[in-house]
Amino acid sequence: MVCLGNICRSPLAEGILKSKLDSNKYIVESCGTSSYHIGSKPDKRSIDIGRKYNIDITDQRAAQFSINDFKTYDYIYAMDNSNYQNIVKLTDNETHANKVKLILEELHPNSNLDVPDPYYGGEQGFEDVFQMLDEACYQIVLKLEKIH
Numbered sequence: 001m002v003c004l005g006n007i008c009r010s011p012l013a014e015g016i017l018k019s020k021l022d023s024n025k026y027i028v029e030s031c032g033t034s035s036y037h038i039g040s041k042p043d044k045r046s047i048d049i050g051r052k053y054n055i056d057i058t059d060q061r062a063a064q065f066s067i068n069d070f071k072t073y074d075y076i077y078a079m080d081n082s083n084y085q086n087i088v089k090l091t092d093n094e095t096h097a098n099k100v101k102l103i104l105e106e107l108h109p110n111s112n113l114d115v116p117d118p119y120y121g122g123e124q125g126f127e128d129v130f131q132m133l134d135e136a137c138y139q140i141v142l143k144l145e146k147i148h
């Protein structure tokens, strides 16, 4: 799960998807394309909205996307078009580039929708982000259950 800072959107995406999958079968992690918040805890507003829905993300610490992640992970979900482009730019390996998906495409195919960056907004933005990620992660789980 990849956003810009790895403190608002992708920590929630990680926590939500982890809560829906068997941890013995799947590794779910998150990071940011930027180095802005490396080592930081998730934003308090993300921690709070997670807690509201019984998703504890307090142990997460922000990390930056690394080109090694192209090898480590089978699916790389970008929260928005800008981060999608910034990830894909890091590789000229087509197999690796094809691992990168825009997360809301799982919910609304062929729409190119962004999970909006809630960082500069209010708490409702975090509620909205939570709901769209919860629905998208549910679709990801259905897809993975068909494949594996």
Ligand code: 4NP
Binding pocket: 003, 004, 005, 006, 007, 008, 009, 010, 032, 036, 117, 118, 119
């Ligand atoms: P995120 O939100 O990408 O969902 O973690 C942001 C967090 C921090 C900044 C931007 C977006 N920032 O500019 O510091």
